[in-house]
Amino acid sequence: MQPVIVPEPDGSVRVDGRRVALGELPSVVVAAGASARWTWDDTNRWYPGLLAAGVRVERAYDLRLGHRILRGSALASWPEPGDAPPGPWDTLPPAPLTSTPDQPAMLFAAPGVDDSAPGPDPVAELAVQDAVVAASLAAAGRLRLLLAAESAGALAAVEMYHAGLPWLADVHDAVLTETLGPRPRLGERPARLEELAHLIRAALDAPASLNPDSPRDLLRAIERAGVGARSLRKWELEQLDHPVVEPLLEYKSLYRLLTANGWAWLEAWVRDGRFRSEYVVGGVVTGRWASSGGGALQLPKSVRRAVVADPGWSFVIADAAQLEPRVLAAMAGDEVMAAAGRGPDGRGADMYAGIVASGAVPTRELAKVGMLGAMYGGTTGSSGQVLPRLAKAFPRSLAFVDDAARAGERGEVVTTHLGRSSPLPGATWHETQAGAYQDDAGDDDVAKARSYARSWGRFTRNFVVQGTAAEWALCWLASIRRRLWALGPSPSVSDDGPVPAPFAARPHLVFFVHDEIVVHTPADLADAVAAEVQAAAAEAGRLLFGDFPVQFPLSVAIAPSYADAK
DNA sequence: GTACTTAGCGCG
């Protein structure tokens, strides 16, 4: 069954021709059963209200996300040329997530969305997307997998927002107090920062008026004192031998903690023991997720101590080891590199150690920077130096990323394993390239064009790897989500604890960052969860790469705090 | 006052 939710001007919806009042939607969804695939314009618009009513959806199809992928995909076969003007499905912004378990006031209605205006027709759009996929022939299977995974990811993203990441404000406060000193009054510097500011001024022989928070003032004082730095970047300061370096680096680090994840952050983003940040599915060109509000994808290691499971609950924390080089080996069909990732016992090695064991490079560190350089387009330093050796040992993988880079340098599109394509370079890029062929083009123009071309080549080189890794992660996430639900509720956890329905006594995802997940689970299910997370990684590998002998080993920890992982 | 850019740094 594939019901489509069609919004009506009066605020109700139509489901397979039947008019349904919004308040009735949760029971209609429940009645349809778990095999139904709910199709809607935007998961963010419909799913928060269902979750607030305690209803989980097993399968969904997100037309907005599907359209964006198909519209850009070089594998998708549109009936008309791809340069057709953008329609409503191209411009639809995602509905903002506002409802939380304790504040479901805006049930199904995102503020600012004018529901009285007739929107684009989801039934027609679904037919269009189905037809485009079907017409894509050989690529149809991959595109279907990508679209299903993207939609499953959208469900998982809303569920993680609904559940929230368990967060102990007093632990966070203790971290801040230990490193910065007690919380100061508004507008004042914490004690440790104040101390460091004095040390910085003394080392620079600068007046008390010098404000270390002002990069301009600070840089001027540094120039005057003859320190020898021409910027305030950490790496540049680290090279220098001057008494100001040590206090300044510490100041910058603590200042960063204070401004990005200090007391103000805590008050803004943590409520009732949960941190909620909105995940923006497909928010990055490569298909990775972005986040909005609170910087969930950049949680510094130092504050992860505050992420603590509820009493009677535990975390299962898992991350995929060397995901990107493994993905590269698989998409390039590089059996040699895949073998390096399997290790001597064939059960999933540290891939960089495997590269050393293959004799390609002498140390793990060189294997790592070399592979990163290959995937990012590095040319200098030790990364550039080992590149030829890696190219000799793993010609298929290196040729694969080189091909992607060449395509980008020519201004062409590249595509991930499942069919997400890169954008084309913009007008400035093309003008710069054209500038190199003008009759009056100087050396500068040629050099600039070359530099732009190379830069876009580095982008496309990385796009195919990062984007395909994001696809693996989506499949992993989708599989984990399904498996966790199948484990069922724990008999030893009560239904009225701090975890909201429908996850009250069930393991559920609470955090995801590119190649890493955190599951919050009743403690008695933690071992079972860990096994499912492992099984899901293997399943994701099979979904993307079939029988190709690549492995995706995880490091998995069962712990009471996120800080205890690794 | 608002809206923008820049520098810097956190994460993967």
Added chain:
DNA sequence: AAAGCGCGCTAAGTAC
């Protein structure tokens, strides 16, 4: 003497 991908966020600084 810092090059090589993708982001979000903050404060300072600038433009209007």
